[in-house]
Amino acid sequence: MDNGLEVRKEGVVSLVENHDLGDIIKPLVKDIHLFDSYVAGTTHLSDKSVLEDIEVGDVLMLQREDNKFDSNAILILDGQKRKLGYVPEKDNIVFARLMDAGKLLKAKITKIEKKGSFTQISVGIYLVDF
Template identity: 70%
Template sequence: MANELTEYQQNLVSLVQSHELGDIIKPLIKEIHLFDSYISGTSHLKDRSVLEKIAVGDMLSLQREDNKFDSNAILILNEDGKKLGYVPEKDNIIFARLLDAGKLLKAKISSITQKGSFIQVGVGIYLVDL
């Protein structure tokens, strides 16, 4: 079909970063700001202490998840690989397609706001590319 994408497990940027050439190519890597959103599902975390360890400016990983409620689910993980929540369902279809096509996406915390017992974490989503 014309709209089908081939799913890749690794992308060029992550392969280069883990190789000795990564130090040479690192200055060529660009983070392209795509979108501003927030982390969804923070109030449903089993271990909410992970939210106490984040700060504005932290870089976060985005990872696809096989999820029976949302076929485009994207996990947001801290630098230790611990779950912070999800890209909101209303925002995730394009990002899911990019991840499925092997693109590397990251999130950066832009704000942390306490609203009663709820913590709202704003993020910018970036495409990392050469």
């Protein structure tokens, strides 16, 4: 029998989200708005079709990434787990610390602006709490 301490990176909410217990806890879950930002790196996407499929109000997933250029890198993914870009480096340190501590964060699209071939996506970043 292993009595060792198991360290898990998922927050409590993410562990029960897709389980029966998640249906019980769901009414207790609240989103706390932390910050308004934008999606960085949309011009470097290998699959730009994701930009045609998103809409204002869509909920986006945030995921930490092991990145040699930015130790606090946070990926922004659509509902199908396709890469949209990143939380801007200038904004990500506190969010990375929260996520590393097991907190669940998400983003919601607040505005989409097409500027020629560039798409600017504004997002609100939320802490999922219960």
